[in-house]
Amino acid sequence: MTIIVNGGAGSLPDIFARPLAEKLHAALGQPVVVDNRPGAGGMVALQHLKDSDGSGHTLAIVTNAHAVWSPYVFPKLTYDPAVDLKPVSPVAVLPMALTVNPQLPVSNLAELLALARREPGVLNYASSGNGSPPHVLFEVLREQAGVDIVHVPFKTGPDALTATVAGDTQVYWAGTALVEPLVKSGRLKLLAVSPHVDSPTFADVPTLQQEGFAGFESAVWLGVVTHRDTPDAVVARLNQVIGEAVADPAFVATMAAQGSIPYHDSAQGFAARIAAERAEWGPVLERLGIRPN
Incomplete structure (x- = not known):
């Protein structure tokens, strides 16, 4: 098989x-x-x-x-x-985690969106390709928040992940299973998840619903x-x-x-x-x- x-x-x-x-x-x-x-x-x-x-x-x-x-x-x-x-x-x-490169000067989702509003078109986010869950769902979030953050598509999730860890891209929204080791090691900063998960790495992180954004809980x-x-x-x-x-x-x-x-x-x-x-x-x-x- x-x-x-x-x-x-x-x-x-x-x-x-x-x-x-x-x-x-x-x-x-x-x-x-x-x-x-x-x-x-x-x-x-x-x-x-x-x-x-x-x-x-x-x-x-x-x-x-x-x-x-x-x-x-x-x-x-x-x-x-x-x-x-x-x-x-x-x-x-697949719960999704919104992560950023640790060098980005934000500590939560509100600060990320505020920075994007102050500097429209300056920030970028990685995805595993056009039409992928990270791409579509970030576009839904971007539309709801009314911010201009530039999409940078990659061929695979690991490629997007590597770029964000290296600082070539700044934001990555991906499955918790993919980003969990890098969050634990401090190579990515975690801002939000959706839906809530009990894993110790993510348990204390707010969900997008708690942050005021709808439609992501089992997307x-x-x-x-x-x-x-x-x-x-x-x-x-x-x-x-x-x-x-x-x-x-x-x-x-x-x-x-x-x-x-x-x-x-x-x-x-x-x-x-x-x-x-x-x-x-x-x-x-x-x-x-x-x-x-």
Whole structure:
């Protein structure tokens, strides 16, 4: 079996794919390979899934960016999420952390926004690419706050992270699982999270909702999809195995240590959530006018 990941080694999807691959291998008795295919807002990875057969032996890790947002961002999208992706199971809700380079002279979100208002167009923020969760959600925040902070897209999350730690970019909004080691070591400064997580690194940090910004509390999730022709019985079996993996105490502990929240539902429930979010987010993304580089 193969799990395709839109991201390099160490990226946020990769962090989830590798323990999940181990669980699938143990449950199904088959080798499970993680295939990293970053680039083009997920099109490289999901085109590869689209070109696979419908046996259920090829899976892909997606976020809501790939399954919901991409049609509103990429005019020449090479796959249709509503047609080519068959939902298998959600895996986790991904709390997001708003971080800055420690040299930036701000201690909280209010100070960051005040600085942005005093110096419009001077500050910048990194993302893992146009249409990615860090990009879309920061644009929603930027619109709500009425500030001008320049977007700097990178190919992968680790690239964006490295740039922010180095000071080449100043702000990065990413999954808590990705930034947690750098926050603990002091190489990134933490300003806000969404939603609240119990991990010691993030427990005392205000949420965006507490700071007066709405729509972020469960905005980012990660899940598994497969080829559209995969039989329902195979999808049901995969859903069962993933559900058992997500409920495993060791997996729960790993996710909790990174501030992520395990999340499982039936394949049908997962599909219904995706459809509902397409209807909800379409007008937002049309208004923001996010497009590829």
